[in-house]
Amino acid sequence: MNILVLPPFNEAQRAVIEAAATGASFTYASSAEATDEAIATADVIVGNLPPARLALARNLRLLQLNSAGHDAYAAPGIMPAGAALANAVGAYGQAVSEHVYTMVLMLMKHLDGYRDDQRAHSWTDRGPVTTMAGAQVLVLGTGDIGQHFAQLARAHGAHVRGVRQRLGAVPDGFESIHTMNELPELLPKADVIAAFLPSSPATRGLVYAEFLARCKPIAYFANGGRGDLVVQADLIEALEQGNIAGAALDVTTPEPLPADDPLWSAPNLLITPHVAGQFHLYTVLDNVVRIAAENLRRLQAGEPLVNEV
Template sequence: MNILVLPPFTEAQRRVLEAGAPGSAFTYTSPANATDEQISSADAIVGNLPPERLAVARRVRLLQLNSAGYDAYAAPGIVPEGCALASAVGAYGQAVAEHLYAMVLMLMKHLDGYRDDQRDHVWGERGAVTTMAGARVLVLGAGDIGRHFARLAQAHGARVVGVRRHAGAVPEGFEHIYTMDELPGLLPQADVIASFLPSTPATRGIVDKAFLTRCKRGAYFANGGRGDLVVQADLAEALERGQLAGAALDVTVPEPLPTDDPLWDAPNLLITPHVAGGFHLHTVLDNIARIAAENLRRLGAGEPIINAV
């Protein structure tokens, strides 16, 4: 089996990957440097090859993405007929959750303001701070990232509940799981709201003026899911009038956020440029190698793949 590998795996991660398909020929390159010949001869591709380049992938039977999202590959005709498509759901939970959790703590302790004071050479106090201990935390999306965030908050003494489409079993870190229909009644109780929801017709624009007005005054909001969940003008207005004590965004619409967008100047807002995931934390590539190895093993054995989309 010829396997084309695009992520920048370390030698140790390559060994994990290759253990999933002993005896196969592995070619390591990057999306920018992959040749048409390499793509056309591949039985499996690991990584996010630009969708338009899949037209020459005549033999491919598995496209294992290195991303949890797969929107760019969802349109009919993008993935060749007979090719299984798998995402990397489960690879980013720790990285994204830790990043957003750190942003929320930064806001709760006014560390963003003290950093500004340091730059301005100002020695002063910024008043009372808040804590996760005893806080009521509402997590929107109880998947891999949401579960990691819940465990972090619970470890610091927070009481955590989650929301997802179907209630089902309660994962570790949560006290209770509610459905999306119950969300409006939960907002007034939450001190921290962290969203890791995907972009769907039901979630786009869900964080709007009505949503934010229902929130407890002085709550914190964080979004590490998709930027189009938030009506950004409504979020800025909620921050300006003090409805929210702070907000943390790793995703926006559009990306990059234009330099003249008023969101940059909203008070008590932290923005990072969609970097919570990526390959910044080494565990992400560890996890992708593990997921890809398992799917290569399953492909060779004729078994159903995991994370199929």
């Protein structure tokens, strides 16, 4: 079995993946460096090969993505016939939740403003701050990332409710689980709303003028899922009017966000360029290689794959 590995695994991580597929031949190359021949002869590709190059993968049995998102690969005609597609759900919970949680705390403590004051050499007191202790936190999306975020908030004494499509068991970190239909009643009670939702017809444009109008003026909104969740013009207006206290975005529409986009200048808004995940935190690649190794083992054993799309 020929396995093409694209993520920048270190030696220890390579040892993990190689141990899962005894006798296989491994080729390591970045996505840009992978040759047409390596793609054409690969039985398994680990990593996010550009979708257009998948047409070369005539022997492909499994594409194991290094991302949780898989939209670009699920479109008709992208995956070679007979090849399985699996994502890396479960690899990014710690990284994304810590990043977004930190952004919210920065807003609550005015650290973004104090950073601006430092650069302006201005000794300014920005007044009262808020806390996660005792806060009512609403998490949209209760998967791996949402659960990690909930656990962080609970550790600081927050009361955390989760929102997802269907009811079910209450995951760790949450006090209760609710459906999307309950959002109109939940939003006015929340001090923090954190969203970790995938892009879908049900979620696109979910955060718009009416959604924001139901929020407390002291509430903070954060989005670590997909940019198309938010109608950005409505968010700008809500921030300018003081309808919410602040917002933190690691995702926008489009990406990269154009330099002249008005979102950059919205008050009380923190933006990071979709970097909460990626490979910046070392645990991400550890998790990706663990998922990939398990699926290599399962593929050889003829067992059902994990995270199969």
